[in-house]
Amino acid sequence: MKKLAIIAISLLLGLGLEAKKTDLVLNIIPEPQSVSFGKGEFKVKGANFNYDSFLTKPTVEAIAKLADDIYICTGKVNSLAAATGVNYGTPIESLKGIFFLKDPTLAPEEYKIEVGTHAMKVTASDTNGFLYAIATFRQMLPVDVYAARQIKDKLPIPCCTIQDKPRFSYRGLELDCARHFYSVDQVKRLLDVMAMYKLNRFHWHLTEDQGWRLEIKKYPLLTEIGAFRSGTQQTYERGKNDGKRYGGYYTQEQVKEIVEYAGKLGIIVIPELDLPGHMLAAMASYPWLGCTGGPYQVWTRWGVSDQVLCVGKEKTFEFLFDVLDEICDLFPSEYIHIGGDECPKKEWDRCPACTAKMDELGLVSDDKGTRGQKLQNYVTKRVQDYLAAKGRKIIGWDEILEGELAEGATVMSWRGTTGGIKAAGLGFDVIMSPTTYCYLDYKQGTTEKDELAGAGYPKKGKVYDAKNLYSYEPLDGFDDASAAHILGVQGNVWTEYIRNEDQLYFMVIPRLQALSEVQWTIPANRNYDNLVRKMQAYHFKVMDAFGYNYRPL
Ligand code: ACM
Ligand code: ZN
Numbered sequence: 310m311k312k313l314a315i316i317a318i319s320l321l322l323g324l325g326l327e328a329k330k331t332d333l334v335l336n337i338i339p340e341p342q343s344v345s346f347g348k349g350e351f352k353v354k355g356a357n358f359n360y361d362s363f364l365t366k367p368t369v370e371a372i373a374k375l376a377d378d379i380y381i382c383t384g385k386v387n388s389l390a391a392a393t394g395v396n397y398g399t400p401i402e403s404l405k406g407i408f409f410l411k412d413p414t415l416a417p418e419e420y421k422i423e424v425g426t427h428a429m430k431v432t433a434s435d436t437n438g439f440l441y442a443i444a445t446f447r448q449m450l451p452v453d454v455y456a457a458r459q460i461k462d463k464l465p466i467p468c469c470t471i472q473d474k475p476r477f478s479y480r481g482l483e484l485d486c487a488r489h490f491y492s493v494d495q496v497k498r499l500l501d502v503m504a505m506y507k508l509n510r511f512h513w514h515l516t517e518d519q520g521w522r523l524e525i526k527k528y529p530l531l532t533e534i535g536a537f538r539s540g541t542q543q544t545y546e547r548g549k550n551d552g553k554r555y556g557g558y559y560t561q562e563q564v565k566e567i568v569e570y571a572g573k574l575g576i577i578v579i580p581e582l583d584l585p586g587h588m589l590a591a592m593a594s595y596p597w598l599g600c601t602g603g604p605y606q607v608w609t610r611w612g613v614s615d616q617v618l619c620v621g622k623e624k625t626f627e628f629l630f631d632v633l634d635e636i637c638d639l640f641p642s643e644y645i646h647i648g649g650d651e652c653p654k655k656e657w658d659r660c661p662a663c664t665a666k667m668d669e670l671g672l673v674s675d676d677k678g679t680r681g682q683k684l685q686n687y688v689t690k691r692v693q694d695y696l697a698a699k700g701r702k703i704i705g706w707d708e709i710l711e712g713e714l715a716e717g718a719t720v721m722s723w724r725g726t727t728g729g730i731k732a733a734g735l736g737f738d739v740i741m742s743p744t745t746y747c748y749l750d751y752k753q754g755t756t757e758k759d760e761l762a763g764a765g766y767p768k769k770g771k772v773y774d775a776k777n778l779y780s781y782e783p784l785d786g787f788d789d790a791s792a793a794h795i796l797g798v799q800g801n802v803w804t805e806y807i808r809n810e811d812q813l814y815f816m817v818i819p820r821l822q823a824l825s826e827v828q829w830t831i832p833a834n835r836n837y838d839n840l841v842r843k844m845q846a847y848h849f850k851v852m853d854a855f856g857y858n859y860r861p862l
Pocket of ligand 1: 650
């Protein structure tokens with residue numbers, strides 16, 4: 310009897326301890342830089358929100374939205390007021406309620422959250438820092454707060470101090486809206502989920518062989534003709550398509566709406582004008598853009614086309630500069646992505662205008678590169694110079710490095726990591742996006758759904774799941790000097806086989822969450838088992854609440 314009682318008591322004690330322990334586990338993704346727990350908890354229900362006069366409008370709006378969502382949950386008003394007589398240096402012990410205070414000593418995007426029994430103090434030096442603090446704050450609350458669902462809960466948060474900042478400044482996601490088109494609302498939903506996980510760059514792939522998606526006022530045929538194709542390849546068989554007209558594009562008004570929406574979430578939109586390859590949709594619209602003069606068709610199949618822009622003609626550059634003028638008016642981003650990938654040189658080698666240009670420039674094939682590669686360098690440089698005069702910088706896929714790349718370009722390393730390692734060694738800034746880890750269109754497994762939505766290219770038998778992505782260490786292979794050139798990491802979502810939102814999120818989640826820790830979290834704090842735990846305990850429920858599909862772990 311005595312023995313049983315002892316067992317019962319120790320079980321109870323054990324459970325009690327267990328409960329206490331789990332209380333002190335947070336589910337934040339990406340994992341913050343440091344978390345230390347104190348004693349007790351703070352109850353968010355009904356707490357007053359206060360903010361100082363240095364905060365930006367988007368910050369105050371985000372705070373108001375948080376207070377509102379909490380109110381919807383609890384039914385108890387959280388007042389929102391300007392804080393007076395306090396600043397970031399005010400000790401938490403003399404505060405009561407929730408305070409958002411600008412601390413100019415913190416780095417860009419850095420934030421700090423202190424939780425005491427009577428107050429929460431949130432500090433940052435810029436808008437993004439506050440937005441990330443709010444994202445973290447939300448993840449310390451029940452899933453219902455995310456979903457703005459009513460619950461009976463005082464919303465306790467354990468007393469703690471969180472100090473957090475990103476490992477990399479560039480934390481991107483690319484979406485290919487050309488192979489398959491995603492509506493304005495669908496793009497916004499992707500931006501929403503990026504913001505939840507502190508991604509800050511949306512690389513928008515807008516032009517392709519299979520469709521031109523951006524309204525350009527000076528060249529209306531780009532969208533009248535170039536935005537639509539007569540069929541779509543449905544299986545891995547190149548020769549076959551479904552014969553159904555498919556397409557769509559974004560008006561300039563819609564683009565402005567998306568850029569503004571992203572901006573409020575702390576996300577910069579980087580448009581990609583992919584050149585001089587991947588231009589068939591433009592060439593179908595204006596056949597003089599090609600070496601043969603066409604006729605061309607918006608492509609109905611996937612792959613790499615031999616037909617590329619004719620760069621021996623001045624008129625092609627006039628076109629590119631006009632398009633870039635409108636792009637620069639629409640996108641305030643410092644960087645414009647100019648593609649540069651997969652540009653076969655066959656047509657140039659037999660085009661009178663292109664070969665004449667190579668001769669005029671005195672291009673010869675040597676150990677630095679072929680004549681064709683050097684002609685692409687010439688195109689890259691002219692576009693780079695044109696954009697530089699407008700105060701913009703270029704990003705290009707790692708092919709732009711072939712031949713000789715001009716100073717000031719940023720290289721996006723996709724064909725493995727060697728391009729990035731070489732570029733950084735030469736002093737170029739680099740964004741890492743190797744297919745082996747960062748291609749979210751690659752298959753995650755062998756189920757029917759994996760087969761349906763995943764691209765056909767990956768190596769047979771290799772699985773590109775969240776665990777594989779998570780194992781990526783972006784600085785592997787770089788020496789210290791080169792590592793300083795790594796701006797960050799990007800995941801790419803090519804959509805040849807991703808036909809709708811349902812498939813999109815099956816491919817993106819949970820790889821997006823894994824990606825966010827690769828981008829944000831210091832290596833010492835990364836732990837895949839912990840990521841899986843956080844997904845199961847919390848984040849899949851958040852995805853459910855918002856109706857995002859995902860691939861279960
Ligand atoms: C690419 O995947 N062609 C950049
Ligand atoms: Zn040509």
